[in-house]
Amino acid sequence: GDSVTQMEGPVTLSEEAFLTINCTYTATGYPSLFWYVQYPGEGLQLLLKATKADDKGSNKGFEATYRKETTSFHLEKGSVQVSDSAVYFCALSDSSSYKLIFGSGTRLLVRP
Amino acid sequence: EAGVTQSPTHLIKTRGQQATLRCSPISGHTSVYWYQQALGLGLQFLLWYDEGEERNRGNFPPRFSGRQFPNYSSELNVNALELEDSALYLCASSLEASGHQETQYFGPGTRLLVL
Numbered sequence: 001g002d003s004v005t006q007m008e009g010p011v012t013l014s015e016e017a018f019l020t021i022n023c024t025y026t027a028t029g030y031p032s033l034f035w036y037v038q039y040p041g042e043g044l045q046l047l048l049k050a051t052k053a054d055d056k057g058s059n060k061g062f063e064a065t066y067r068k069e070t071t072s073f074h075l076e077k078g079s080v081q082v083s084d085s086a087v088y089f090c091a092l093s094d095s096s097s098y099k100l101i102f103g104s105g106t107r108l109l110v111r112p
Numbered sequence: 113e114a115g116v117t118q119s120p121t122h123l124i125k126t127r128g129q130q131a132t133l134r135c136s137p138i139s140g141h142t143s144v145y146w147y148q149q150a151l152g153l154g155l156q157f158l159l160w161y162d163e164g165e166e167r168n169r170g171n172f173p174p175r176f177s178g179r180q181f182p183n184y185s186s187e188l189n190v191n192a193l194e195l196e197d198s199a200l201y202l203c204a205s206s207l208e209a210s211g212h213q214e215t216q217y218f219g220p221g222t223r224l225l226v227l
Contacts (some may be wrong), residue, residue, distance in 0.1 A: 032213045043116075043202055044218040051213040089155065093213070098169045100143065100204075100216055102155040 002027040006090050006103035013110050019077040023064075023090035026071065031092040033057075033066050033071045033073040034100070038087045047075075047088070080110045114139070115217035116205050124225045125192045125193050133188040137205030143224045145184040145206070145216055146178065150162075150199035158201075162208070164198055200224075 007022040018098045022047065036044040048057030053068035062077045073090060088102040117136045125131050137144050146158040157170040161180035169176075174190040184205075190197055191202035200223050 011179040031208075034215070036218070044204075046215055046217065091127070091155075093216075098214075099153075099157040099160060099168060099170070100147070104154050108162075111125060 002017055002031065002092060002101050004092055004101055004103040006088075006106050009107040011106060011107070011108050011110070013080055015110055015112055016079045017106070017110075019075070019080045019084075019090055021090075021108070022105060023073045023077040024071050024077065025090075025092050027074065027092055027094070027106045029050055029095040031095055033064070034093065035062070035073070035075050036089045036091060036102075037065055038089065038105070040086075044089065053056075064070050080108070082110045082112055084108060085110045116203055116217055118201075118203050118219040118222050120222060120224070121220065122153070122223050126227050127195060129193050131190045133142055133184065133190075133198075133201050133203075134203075135188070135203030135219060136185045137203075138217055141205035141217075142184050142208045143206045143214075144180055144184065145204040146186070146188050147202045147204065148172075148199045149202060149221070150196070153199075155202070159188065160180055173191065183221065190224070195226050198224060198226045206225060 005027045034049045035047040037062045048059045050057040050066035056065045087105045089105045093102045138178040141164040158169040180186045200221045202221045204218045206214040206216045
């Protein structure tokens with residue numbers, strides 16, 4: 001079945017460092033891909049999405065490109081802030097059932 | 113514009129009892145999804161409702177059930193509660209299920225604790 005694999009956390013960075021969180025997927029068909037962020041004690045917020053190969057999603061300085069050849073959707077940010085500390089989830093939307101399939105989440109901690 | 117709302121925010125029950133969780137989607141959204149976020153198990157799909165019908169369910173026992181009302185709000189019912197049902201239950205909504213490209217917008221969740 002479809003699945004999403006994320007790099008294990010936690011990831012600890014200093015403020016202004018470069019961030020990469022790896023995400024790869026397995027899917028039949030052509031899924032849509034998403035990054036969601038969860039701040040402590042809250043629900044999920046959509047960070048960005050891409051719906052077809054080579055699409056780049058971007059928001060608040062975060063970017064991710066839908067790479068069909070490597071089945072990847074890695075999240076990047078050039079300069080992280082303390083306020084970016086949260087758990088980040090990569091997800092795909094199954095093209096037949098529309099449900100979201102999530103990775104296990106990666107906790108990011110940014111130190112001042 | 114109001115986002116997805118859920119009630120209650122917290123719920124404490126004992127084993128064997130029933131729990132009812134409620135969700136109101138974003139105005140104009142007709143699809144509602146339920147997910148369970150249990151410690152150590154990640155986020156798992158529970159149920160999907162669209163236009164009042166159950167369209168899909170995840171790998172959960174039948175004691176997890178729900179419904180969608182004519183105003184598109186939804187209820188999740190969990191019968192015969194077990195300790196392992198303790199989790200954050202997240203509701204999401206999206207525009208009509210015309211494709212898997214639609215974004216699902218999440219509410220703040222209901223935290224259920226079973227004692």
